Amino acid sequence: MSSKSKTPIDKSGYSAxxxxxxxxxxxxxxxxxxxxxxxCGAMAVRGKAVCRIHGGRSTGAKNPNCPAGGTETRAKRKERAEAIARIRMYGAAFGIRSKGRKTKQGY
Known part of the structure; x- marks a missing residue:
């Protein structure tokens, strides 16, 4: 039984x-x-700690309504949640059973 252990980081070749x-x-x-x-051996973006590859050019979220910076806003999420709730309510009223969430099995 071999156990992998992380070796300490060698800073002998480090240059700021x-x-x-x-x-x-x-x-x-x-x-x-x-x-x-x-x-990483690349130059950091001016005024940042990391290079452009590691996120130095990031300016933050593009969409002010969504903290993750995506295209989906809180209003869209709320609208979708309400629509799903209506579908489940009508399904329960007519005796239609929903399948529920998909699992990650098989992907």
């Missing part, structure tokens, strides 16, 4: 700055790999 293509200095991305713990 990166040399830019023009020869200047820039902050290094602070993102770390989950697999082996090494640090």
């Amino acid at each position: 700055t990166v040399t830019t293509p023009t020869g200047g200095k820039a902050a290094r991305c602070q993102a770390r790999s989950k697999r082996h713990g090494s640090q």
